[in-house]
Amino acid sequence: MNAPLTPSVGQPVSRVDGPLKVTGHARYAAEFDIPDMLHAALVLSTVPNGTIAAIDDEAARRAPGVHAVITHENAPRLPYRRMSQRPQVDAQSGDQLQVFQGPKIHFNGQPVAVVVAETLEQATHAASLVNVAYEEDEAFTRFELxxxxxxxxxxxxxxxxxxxxxxxxxxxxxxxxxxxxxxxxxxxxHHNAIEPHATIALWDGDFLTLYDKTQWVDNDRKEIAHVFGIHEDAIRVVSPFVGGAFGSALRTWPHVTVAALAAKVVRRPVRVELTRRELYTSVGxxxxxxxxxxxxxxxxxxxxxxxxxxxxxxxxxxxxxxxxxxxxxxxxxxxxxxxxxxxxxxxxxxxxxxxxxxxxxxxxxxxxxxxxxxxxxxxxxxxxxxxxxxxxxxxxxxxxxxxxxxxxxxxxxxxxxxxxxxxxxxxxxxxxxxxxxxxxxxxxxxxRSKASAEATLFSNGTALIRTAASDMGPGTYTSMTQVAADALGLPLEAVRFELGDTDMPFAPVHGGSITLASVGTAVEAACRALLDDLSHVIGADLSGPFAGLSADDLEWRDGGAVRRGGGEMVPFEKLLRELKLDKIVGHGTSAPGQESxxxxxxxxxxxxxxxxxxxxxxxxxxxxxxxxxxxxxxxxxxxxxxxxxxxxxxxxxxxxxxxxxxxxxxxxxxxxxxxxxxxxxxxxxxxxxxxxxxxxxxxxxxxxxxxxxxxxxxxxxxxxxxxxxxxxxxxxxxxxxxxxxxx
Amino acid sequence: MLEIDEGQVRQSEAAYPQHAASIALTINGESCQLQVDARTTLLDALRDRLHLTGTKKGCGLGQCGACTVLVDGRRVVSCLTLAVMNQGKSITTIEGIGDGELHPLQKAFVEHDGFQCGYCTPGQIMSAIGLIQEGRTRSDDEIRENMSGNLCRCGAYTNIVKAIKDALVQGVDAPEAMRQAVEAIRQDAEKGE
CATH class of the missing domain: 3.30.365.10 (Aldehyde oxidase/xanthine dehydrogenase, molybdopterin binding domain)
Structure with a gap:
């Protein structure tokens, strides 16, 4: 009934998320359907160096549908706590750009205000009504060796x-x-990924959920926790699909803070979706x-x-x-x-x-x-x-x-x-x-970097693998599914892989081409841990087919366990059912060692x-x-x-x-x-x-x-x-x- | 912690926009009545009002093709047309192709890895459907030229061209022009061998 499985690693497998992508059902950051969501439009500086002398936002405030115009004059002060150790995706010295915390202008295109309104059209129109006057300073705009x-x-x-x-x-x-x-x-x-950067911020009391375009959900959460001076446990970042990034979504840019800040101010969910023009100054x-x-x-x-x-x-x-x-x-x-x-x-x-x-x-x-x-x-x-x-x-x-x-x-x-x-x-x-x-x-x-993953085998013979990794296009969903399927001895169709959520086991940045070497080894380790655990349980089950055997005596293939050296394959479904287990879970971490x-x-x-x-x-x-x-x-x-x-x-x-x-x-x-x-x-x-x-x-x-x-x-x-x-x-x-x- | 100035939080003056208009469209074969702000693009109406997010926003300037849909059978960048301009028209989006199963082009894009991140993909596929219906698939060069309004920053172009040709050979429901195109490709393939 179960034909021997060919190892999946090494095979030119079509993307497991392919059907979602070609049908338009893969959901990117701006596409989450959040009730009562408001829209934001940015106002950007028009001088390269100086200070804001005055902001006239009266007309914008009176414009239809507008809930708030937030500038440095009225924005809540944010603590912008320093991180004890800078993540490698941030600049290694200096201070990140703080949004709406003061009048200083560092570059042409810096956000100086955000308008939040019922619709995108209202927000965009109202943003055009904000008048900003500057005191200009001499700017360094030439590249001088x-x-x-x-x-x-x-x-x-x-x-x-x-x-x-x-x-x-x-x-x-x-x-x-x-x-x-x-x-x-x-x-x-410029990276110019076809998906613009976007963030939807949603506060539920003191708990913040961010639907964000990011190559690193765990660090996104950490950065925003430091900006707002709140605990990481009070933030969840969700990012299941990234429409290309090429490095532009490694770090947490100011617009993510703008979204969270605006949502706090208006007490409604807010979406900030950068326009193509804004991308040239709002990300790197x-x-x-x-x-x-x-x-x-x-x-x-x-x-x-x-x-x-x-x-x-x-x-x-x-x-x-x-x-x-x-x-x-x-x-x-x-x-x-x-x-x-x-x-x-x-x-x-x-x-x-x-x-x-x-x-x-x-x-x-x-x-x-x-x-x-x-x-x-x-x-x-x-x-x-x-x-x-x-x-x-x-x-x-x-x-x-x-x-x-x-x-x-x-x-x-x-x-x-x-x-x-x-x-x-x-x-x-x-x-x-x-x-x-x-x-x-x-x-x-x-x-490679330290990574972790969780593997769950269910009594119906399918597995779920989860880790807070990302897939901006290389095929993380597919390669991880292949690694897990081989490690568990399951067909590809029996394995589901999920990523892009801070509720999942931590993963390193999806950048520098490290994902497969880092997260892939963690996925394999999680599957091994699961099977080790399962081998203990079935070895200890004296009435079962593998009584008294240890992990070394067993092989996992074709969707079940086989005694090494021969014998009948017992499917996972049967093993778990007879042990009266709904599921069995394994956790794995991996990290570089002395070889580095x-x-x-x-x-x-x-x-x-x-x-x-x-x-x-x-x-x-x-x-x-x-x-x-x-x-x-x-x-x-x-x-x-x-x-x-x-x-x-x-x-x-x-x-x-x-x-x-x-x-x-x-x-x-x-x-x-x-x-x-x-x-x-x-x-x-x-x-x-x-x-x-x-x-x-x-x-x-x-x-x-x-x-x-x-x-x-x-x-x-x-x-x-x-x-x-x-x-x-x-x-x-x-x-x-x-x-x-x-x- | 944050302190919120209550004065900043203002209720909107109107629940509905000042510039509202009522329109009737046919979307993926279903008729649809919609109140929209007259400034709303067809793209934003699809994504934000109808939650048909398969049509993607890439630039809002008609330059990337990610928002390509068919309007009365013609490919159109939906960010450059206002929703109100499409009164009475029939719109086909990525959600409206394929009949309960994947459309041959969708299958071919998966098989030939005609994408990586997937964000430009619905626009590529809608554009390819338009291209086939236009019969502009008589050579690789013609496909390349007429798919050049759809940017793919991941760089899947060679696979996109392969997917379109494969779908043509598999047979896509299209007029006589398409059958001629298929014949041309077959003849090319024979010459190649």
Missing amino acids: DRGQRPSSGNEKAGRPAETQMGDADAAFAAAPVKVDATYIQPRE FRPHTEQRVALGAERDGTLTAIIQEAWTQISDYEEYAEVTLDPARNTYACPNVRTRYRLVEMNTNSPCPMRGPGVATGLLAHETAMDELAVALGMDPIALRLKNYAEKDQHKDLPWSSKELRECYRIGAERFGWAGRNPEPRSMRADGQLVGYGMATAAYPAH KTYSSCAFGAVFAEVRVDPDLGTVRVHRVIGAYDIGRVVNPKTAHSQCIGGMVGAIGMALLEQAEWDERFGRVMNSNLAEYLVPVCADIRELDAFFVESEDRIFNPLGVKGVAELGICGVAPAIGNAVYHATGRRIRDFPILPDKLL
Whole structure:
């Protein structure tokens, strides 16, 4: 009756939440149907620096349907308690923006008032009636390198050092027979997930429920508890679906506080749903970064010097810094490496992590410079990279827990047809277009954090797994269901997985590609704990089929228990029924161990791009991108493939389209909408493919996985830029590569 | 703890908006009478008044396509049309396709992983239905070009194109144009082999 089950891990399973998503029944933050809910509209500052001199909100208050206009003049004072330990998603020094607590303006687009009304139309109209007068101060709205400052000690400790030096890079560079030295610019980029950030706040007495778009419900709760000075137990955060985030929903932004504050004031549930334009100043962005890369090498390609220096923008109220220079320190073997990191304070809202934070930016410059070095050496770009292959993490001086990057280069080159490349620029043509082949290395560190999960097996033979994790799109629902099904020996259909609620066992942030390694191992541990418990119970049941047996004597498969070495399978339904149990519950936690100190873990890839450039118009089309990746064990090849090609699409934006157009006069993003901030559309995308090399990292974690999401955007933009150079002979170092730069 | 100034809390002057209008629509085959603020977009009426939240709000500016619905069979971004402008019209949303089971396009999107976060997905599917009805599916390039009003920030475009082609081959209820499109795809596939 029960056919043997094939393990689900490793199978290209379709998303278990797919039917909910394609029918429109997956419920995102703004979509919870809350009775008596009111709507909010923000009023944003129109100057980049100064103080509010006066607010005239009389007309807004009198407008139909308006319940309240909240400004710094009438808002309740909020304690904004400091957290004893800053979560890693927050800026590591400075103070978060406090809403409606004072007249100070830090940036253009800062919330200065919120109008709460019966309907969205009434709130929006009334918000337009609020008049705010400012006393302006001189603003820093230009990105000026000479104003760069060292990161504070908090960021130094968090792995964003002002300077690092190994060997003597400047002397080695001066003495190098072959060298390149150039400056690269990556502009401010915005996440622009299609779901806008939204929060519904609902107070029931002193208990607050938040329906929020967040990548970390547990921290969302903690942050709001500190802002309001209330206990975490008095808050519940619910976030079952996140409509894309890419880092923008890691931390708790001011609008979450606005929603909770407004709901408190009007004593009704309130929804704050940011508009597309508001998203450009109300949540973070990938910061504008300028980098100098100087590489020195022997004539055979051996790297003798790496110097990389980065300047990046921060706000004037807190210091968000990135690991931009990690790639310079650990991508290749080189005895002399120097890095320098500087932060340029500006009147802007704070930046924040965006997919592949720091690393994608650092690699963009580093991998372009490597291509320039290959050209200077007259060497194949892959051969140059193999010549300087890093056999260990030389910055941490630790061995890799796994590294199959050589195989990535080999398989990627083979699938792409790299051998057909004529290395001479402008030498290849097709259909009247210049053809370019380019490649780059991708790498993103693999981390994991402490996580927990609860597994429940019911007497009907189904299981429920719960943990306060998140799924912004990678497929957490599906991969966790697969891990649990295999651990319990159940078919996929018998397992339900739930996430996104602070009522569930704690989970770490859904970011940095850590979810599968962290939460997946906790889910597996919870299932094991459940089965251990069950084996004790059935072993102690002297009248049962497994009397006297221990966990070691049992196997769990095909929906029940089997005596190891053979025997009849007894289904879970029967076992629990005969024990008169409705259910059995297991709790599991997992955390990194000593291996995190004795090994360096990283996911790798080799990315190959073909571009077609119109010789007359300078337009670049990405004809195809092929990546070969070492992501450890692949739990779900279908969703992992989607993550990789999704990263490629993001990176095509990074290479060719995306940039915030910044008005230095007013400190504003001028193209704060999806028609003028260009992101790739369907017509921009042709062939994309990803291959996974044989890999399994059991040192890093028991599941053997390494994480995918960030890796997918790394290395792609430089591969495209390198292909553009190959097609045209023009090296563009100021991204994105717009047509005018090629004319 | 918080101290609330009672003066801030004002009752609304009217339970209903000043600019109210009464409209009649057919939504997913069912007739529907609605009092709306004249400024209410079709999108907000669907989501906030009728709780049909399958139609998504992505930008409110007609730039992302997440709110795509069919109005009298044509694909329309519902954030750029006011509810009152649709008096007497027939609206089809994601909740109104498929007959108790998944529509072939919905099945194909799941099978080909034509999404990640799922937020743009209802708009993509509604747009794809419109596209097929328009018969603009004669080549990959034509599908790509005519699906370019629907942004997918997760980057599922290649899988979306595969899903649309697969649904075409599976057969979607559509006019002659669609049958011609299917024939063209079949011929392409044969040439490819």
